[in-house]
Amino acid sequence: MDEAIEMIQGSEEIQEYLIFSVDSIEFGIDIGRVKEIIKIQPFSAVPNALGYCKGIINLRGTIVPVVDMRIKLGFPETEYNERACIIVIMLGAELIGIIVDAVRDVIHISEKDLLDAASLYDGGERKKYTSKIAVIDGKIKQILDVFSVFEIEE
Amino acid sequence: MNVDESMLEVYIYETQQLLESLEDTLLRGENEKRLDSDDINEVFRVMHTIKGASAMMEFENMSKLAHSLEDMFSFIREFGAPQSEWPNIFDLVFAAVAFFNNEVAKLQSKAPMDGDASGIFERIAVQLERLKNAPSEDVPSKANESAQVKGAGNIAPETPRSDAPCYKIKVVFQENSQMENLRAFGVVQSLKNVSLCTATVPADLNAENAAQEIVRNGCLIFIQTNENPDRIKEIVEGTLFLKSYSVVPIEIDDEEVPETMRRKKDNGHDESAQSKASNGQTSDNTIVETVSKQNFISVNVNKLDTLLNIVGEIVTAQSMVINNADFGDAPHDSFDSAAQQLHALINELQDIVMNIRMIPVSTLFQKMRRLVRDMAKKFDKDIDLELIGEETEVDKNVIDYLSDPLLHIIRNSVDHGIEDRETRKKAGKPPRGKITLEAHTTGSDVIVTISDDGKGLQRDKILKKAHEKGLISKTDEEMTDKEVFSLIFLPGFSTKDEVTEFSGRGVGMDVVRKNISLIGGSISLESEPGKGTTHIIRIPLTLTIIDGMKFNVGAMNFIVPTVSVRSAIQPDLNSIFKDPDGNEMVLLQENCYPLLRLNQFFNVEGGVTELSEGMIMLITSEEKDFCIFFDHLDGEYQVVVKSLPSYLKHCSSSLDGIGGCAILGDGSINLIIDVNSL
Structure with missing residues (x-):
């Protein structure tokens, strides 16, 4: 009985995160939001597109806008290499594709290992997109706050 | 047996329905070891309807059995049945229902209806005899009820109680419901139970042309009753194949009321007082209620939306299949005709789905x-x-x-x-x-x-x-x-x-x-x-599927609704000029239209800039007519309109001129032009 309770409590604390890299930084995103990972494919252009929007793609009948995270997060733009891919994430009822340099790993991070990002650093454009920070094996993973990245209200 | 197929079908359907509801009633009643007066009425009504319909179809056994059960229940309704007899009565009715079901099943499989009901007849006769001789125990309450609920049978209308209100009931049956006169007769019979006096138009429901007349004009039933109008409605509503009905209060001396009923009432009654008394009230409750009874089911709109979406996907998939068929040089006539048939069917499906959503x-x-x-x-x-x-x-x-x-x-x-x-x-x-x-x-x-x-x-x-x-x-x-x-x-x-x-x-x-x-x-x-x-x-009419013309500007594909397009032409360079403000204008058919270069408007890279290499299209919107300049025209398509992902407005400085998007058969995304916001 006690064990069971412990397990339930434990499972609440540990979350799975998909770790991907953009430029030199490793980001994490709650795996529950990730719909799928697809390779880079031709985009249909969007009228009067803003720089970070690469266009829209047809994902089996659903139209998905695709955002280049390098540009969105203020890193220099580069050519996509073979490791680059699109992570399709769910935001509310909609799908958005984000282009990242590479997908690294799926890791478990327990709630207590997450630090509040705001207390750690101030200033800088990218900071507002990061809600939490985890240090895993001496490496910093920044947990992406998707709602503030995509300016969508929760 | 000389009956046409559709009539038979109606008979089978109706009888099965009746037997089903009868069985429900019986099962419910058996738990309590007796039927209450409503249930008795129900059994009586069912038997009555089956009797009439079977007689009409010349199924003698069925009709006779129903008749004898009707007699028995008529008696029970009037005088009640002692508690000790109920188990027997249930057995008997169940046996009869089994017999009916058997016969109907035979009818359905076109086997001869050779069932022998004589055993049941005998048992019914014996049972009825026992009931008649039984001491009436729990009757008092019942007797009261039946004083009002007069035995139906074929008893002629009673002398009217002159002060009871009168109603005009109009019943209209569904098209092709068959045997309308018989159905009307059924209604009248059930109403007789609660009314003091009835009359109908047409007067004789058994007359040869009565059915046609009812089909044409509906059946008018006039009744005089002290019953609550709600109860009357309830009775009428129970009729099968009813399309609509109305119950309207009417003066007994109204001209519409058939003579037979009026004369009776006129005897020794002060007419003017009566009409004066009720004149005041007629104005605000002329129509008690008019309900259309149809076979409706209610469906969650979300389900219909899903259905509509799927049909949309089918349209897309269809054009994907048809446009991608690769036969090389081989003949493919049969594919073409099959494709055409599929197209027609899908169109029909589309119409039906759209139609379901119409209110x-x-x-x-x-x-x-x-x-x-x-x-x-x-x-x-x-x-x-x-x-x-x-x-x-x-x-x-x-x-x-x-x-x-x-x-x-x-x-x-x-x-x-x-x-x-x-x-x-x-x-x-x-x-x-x-x-x-x-x-x-x-x-x-x-x-x-x-x-x-x-x-x-x-x-x-x-x-x-x-x-x-x-x-x-x-x-x-x-x-x-x-x-x-x-x-x-x-x-x-x-x-x-x-x-x-x-x-x-x-x-x-x-x-x-x-x-x-x-x-x-x-x-x-x-x-x-x-x-x-x-x-x-x-x-x-349809919100989601439009006919559109496809064109492109650079790498961007667009669909413009065909209804907005007046013409598309290769521009004649001599007809294009600039007004004093530097806006480009096109002279077409002696009219001047402003020219909108879509590559500039949508900020597209790689679009044609030389007027001589592209095309122009004359567009008509709500307020103005104007021309758009684009690269080249790509044919006409039927497309399913999808709304733009809402996040897209964060991706673009302006989505003016775009109303939605569509995925074509080849999987390409096309933006649908909203001509009113260009």
Whole structure:
């Protein structure tokens, strides 16, 4: 009985995160939001597109806008290499594709290992997109706050 | 046996239904070891109907058995049955039901109906005898009931109690329900149980042509009864294959009431007193209730949306299959014909799905009646609202989007349009103003017009206001009436100076137009000073599937609704010039149209810039006609409109001119042009 309770409590604390890299930084995103990972494919252009929007793609009948995270997060733009891919994430009822340099790993991070990002650093454009920070094996993973990245209200 | 197939089908269906409901009743009753008076009536009614229908079809055994059961229940209804007899009665009825079911099953499989019911007959006869001889124990209450609920059978109408109210009942049966006279007879029989006196038109339901007459005009039943009208409705409602019915109170001496019934009543009764007494009340409860009884089921709209989406996907998949078929040089006639058939079927499916979502505009229109009444009172104006074409059907979504615009326009008409009594009198108009709300369909559109006979729009006033707000650049003389009137659809335009409770906040017609364009519709208006204003709202019947012409600009593919395209041509360089402000204009068929280069408008890289290498298309929108310049035309397609992902507005500095998108058979994404926002 006690064990069971412990397990339930434990499972609440540990979350799975998909770790991907953009430029030199490793980001994490709650795996529950990730719909799928697809390779880079031709985009249909969007009228009067803003720089970070690469266009829209047809994902089996659903139209998905695709955002280049390098540009969105203020890193220099580069050519996509073979490791680059699109992570399709769910935001509310909609799908958005984000282009990242590479997908690294799926890791478990327990709630207590997450630090509040705001207390750690101030200033800088990218900071507002990061809600939490985890240090895993001496490496910093920044947990992406998707709602503030995509300016969508929760 | 000389009956046609469809009649047989109806008989089988109906009898099975009746037996099913009978079985339910019996099973319920068996738990309590007895049937209550409602249930007894139910059994009686079922037997009666089966008897009649079977006799009509010349199924003698069935009819006889039903008849004997009817007799037994007639007795039980009148005098009740001792508790000890109920188990036997249940057994007997179940046996009879089994017999009926067997025979119907035989009928269905076209086997001869050779069942022998003589055993059951005997048992029924014995049972009836036992009931008659049994001491009546629990009868008292029943006897009271049956005093009112007179034995039905074929007892002739009683002498009417002159003070009981009279009702005219009209029943209309569904088309092809067959044996209408018999059905009407059934209704009359059930009504006889509760009424003092009945009469019908046609008078003799067994007459040869009675059925045809009922099919044509429905059956009128006149009854005099002390029963509550609700109970009457209940009885009538129980009839199978009923399409609609109405129950209306009527004077017994009304001319409509058949002679047979009237004469009886006239005997020794002061007629004038009677009619005087009830004259007052007839006005406000003439119609007790008119209900249309049809075979409706209610379905969650979400399910229909899903269905519609899937049909949309099928349309896409279909064109994917057909356009990608690769036969090389091999002949493929059979594929073509199969493809054509598939296309026809899918079109039909599409129509059906769209049709399921259609509901009449009447509820929406009725809402306006209330509004006009309230507002007219408030403004102290006399206004009639005329509704035309209430039965017009539109998509469920359209109703939702149409409600606010209609409210707004009608408010405007009452507030600004229709003058007060004095002004109208001076202008030589009838003192009562009139607003007409009309809906009708034309092929692909629903058109809703709202017209009033008020003072009309004042061109000068609109122009003055527009100048004040800096909304126009042209001189007054250059503006056509159409252009001037369309100014009132601009945001922040309202000519009424003071704000009233109902209208005139300056957020008005622009919101109306926006709402309507959300469902792909358009609004325009016509007005004549002193005569009135007419708003015309045009909404496509189908919201999600459109015919469009495909073209491209650079790498971007677009679809423009075919209805908006007037022509597409290779531009003649000599007909293109610049006006003094540097705007490009096209001279086409002796008219000048502004030219919009889509590559600039949408900021597309790699589009054709040389006029000689591209094409132009003459587009007609609500307010203006204009030309667009693009790379090249790519054929006509039927596409399923998908809304743009909402995040896209964060991806673009402006999505003006884009109404949605569509995925074509090859998987490519095409943007659908909204000509009104270009």
